[in-house]
Amino acid sequence: MPLTLMEGNEAIARGAVAAGCRFFAGYPITPATTILNHMLAMLPPLGGVCIQGEDEIASIGFCLGASMAGMKVMTATSGPGISLYSEQISFAVGSEIPIVIVDIQRLGPSTGSATRGADGDVQFLRWGNSGGMPVIVLAPTDVRDCFTLTVEAFRLAEQYRCPVFVASNKEIAMTRETVPIDGLQAPTGVERKPPPPADAYLPFQTAPGEDVPGFLPIGGRTLVRQTSSTHGPDGYIATDPAVIAEMLARMQRKIESAVDRFAFIDHRPAHGADTLVVSYGVTARAAGAAAGRLTRSGRPVSSLALKTLWPVPEKAIRRAADGIRRVLVVEMNLGQYVHEISRVLPGVEIGFVGQMDGRLITPDRITEALIHG
Numbered sequence: 001m002p003l004t005l006m007e008g009n010e011a012i013a014r015g016a017v018a019a020g021c022r023f024f025a026g027y028p029i030t031p032a033t034t035i036l037n038h039m040l041a042m043l044p045p046l047g048g049v050c051i052q053g054e055d056e057i058a059s060i061g062f063c064l065g066a067s068m069a070g071m072k073v074m075t076a077t078s079g080p081g082i083s084l085y086s087e088q089i090s091f092a093v094g095s096e097i098p099i100v101i102v103d104i105q106r107l108g109p110s111t112g113s114a115t116r117g118a119d120g121d122v123q124f125l126r127w128g129n130s131g132g133m134p135v136i137v138l139a140p141t142d143v144r145d146c147f148t149l150t151v152e153a154f155r156l157a158e159q160y161r162c163p164v165f166v167a168s169n170k171e172i173a174m175t176r177e178t179v180p181i182d183g184l185q186a187p188t189g190v191e192r193k194p195p196p197p198a199d200a201y202l203p204f205q206t207a208p209g210e211d212v213p214g215f216l217p218i219g220g221r222t223l224v225r226q227t228s229s230t231h232g233p234d235g236y237i238a239t240d241p242a243v244i245a246e247m248l249a250r251m252q253r254k255i256e257s258a259v260d261r262f263a264f265i266d267h268r269p270a271h272g273a274d275t276l277v278v279s280y281g282v283t284a285r286a287a288g289a290a291a292g293r294l295t296r297s298g299r300p301v302s303s304l305a306l307k308t309l310w311p312v313p314e315k316a317i318r319r320a321a322d323g324i325r326r327v328l329v330v331e332m333n334l335g336q337y338v339h340e341i342s343r344v345l346p347g348v349e350i351g352f353v354g355q356m357d358g359r360l361i362t363p364d365r366i367t368e369a370l371i372h373g
Helices: 007-018 035-044 054-066 081-094 123-129 145-159 240-256 283-296 314-320 339-345 363-372
Strands: 003-007 025-028 049-052 073-077 099-105 136-139 161-167 176-180 267-268 275-280 302-306 308-310 326-331 350-355
Touching: 003 007, 003 123, 007 035, 007 073, 007 099, 007 145, 025 035, 025 054, 025 363, 035 049, 035 073, 035 240, 049 054, 049 145, 049 283, 054 073, 054 099, 073 081, 073 326, 081 099, 081 123, 081 161, 099 145, 123 136, 123 308, 136 145, 161 267, 240 314, 267 283, 267 314, 275 283, 275 308, 275 314, 283 302, 283 363, 302 314, 314 339, 326 339, 350 363
Parallel strands: 025 049, 025 073, 073 099, 099 161, 136 161, 275 302, 275 326, 326 350
Antiparallel strands: 003 176, 136 308, 267 302
16 A cells, blocks of 8 residues: 655645635644645645635635635634634634634643644633534544544534534644555545525525525525624524524534534553543544553553544543543643543543643653553
8 A cells, every 4th residue: 555754734735625625724823834835735726725814814714705605615723823713713603604724733822832732722622712602623643634534524514514623733733654645535525505495595594303504605696694693594683582592502403412423533442441541632642552551561441532522522432431440531731621521421530641841741651640540
């Protein structure tokens, strides 16, 4: 099988193009800049558009406009850029605009250390929109995941008409790994569904039994109203509490009720294990190595790598923890997702290993925590 040497950011760009992305806008920021570079090389020959905006705010705005016009779009940044994106992330949530947003996380807070990795944006991505509406966040563990999860991000953004985040990390983004080219095949894509037949077009009307409205691009023969204000099916501003409550319940339901369909995990159970190590991102590789080392030495430890972070894949976590007495959560931050694991697994002993100093968490450190607590 032919192999190629590829960094995570290139794999994200390749995944986006394979998924049908034909519009990218971004602003240079370490460690996400090479995604812009790769998209600049890939999109124009395909008839696509790649723009370096004057700043992050303009860049995500360009993407939202292109998405409303019917294009599949992506932008990429790091933590400081997500801060600047936040208002328009809320607009995308409220207006139900499909967009893939890549966050190549680096050590914070604020400017932090631009060339050091971390997973410090995990809660920020979930709660960084006004209203706290649910979002989808996927977290690759290696370069191959960067490709496949980017493709999945486009599928989910189109299917559920929402922003989808790919939460990578500087260490994956700028590390080259050998990847089997033949293995980088995009699954069948999803196109936006047209609105249900009706005498008059209602931009946020859903078909019976569904929670995602059909889509018509702006700029066509039919007038399309687009708003992030509270609204009813007709797209006009609504102030009736009942209409507002139904709108918000539908937007919450369309994502949270579907999480089991995109609960991407890598569960490696060890026979006889009563301990489970849970992690995500690049740290999941060290956690899996530590669990495997102990299992081979006669101390069985199961591992769970979460590739869907939000909404929390609660059923998958509970299944992996069935029969488990103790869970160790490992994160490249000071403790963010561990609180979700504690909530999902009440009555289970929860331990935590965290680190946020620019270094990777090593298998040795995780092994020590698994042995000695």
